[in-house]
Amino acid sequence: MEDKTIFKDLKIDFQKLLQLGFVKENNYYKYETKIMKDQFSLIIKIDMNNVISSNVIELSTNENFMPYYVTSTTGDFVGKIREEYNKIIEKVKNNCCSKNIFKSEYANLIIEYIRQKYNDELEYL
16 A cells, blocks of 8 residues: 655654664665554555655555445554554654755755754744
8 A cells, every 4th residue: 555645744864763763775765563462564665755655564465455445444453553663663653754844955955954044943833
């Protein structure tokens, strides 16, 4: 499953992703963990354009767990898998991301100057 909106308006510090347990492969960063009492493998990939994709592999069959990919699927079991995914994404957001509200290069240079000179963050009212 692919999502381009999770990290919208956020800037990812890819060095911090490595510290969090991601591994750099080709043009993306990959995180893999076992979930649901080691029945499934959750794989999260983040590319250099902040596009995130995820896979859930059922370890007993080594195949994709299809109910995860159907967004309209509900239920306690699929809900727990999605909850595990969301925990990891929140951890990435909290530890590896900063706000990137302004798209202009000059605006970002000014923000960086303020951080360096005054050791402070902008206040977004």
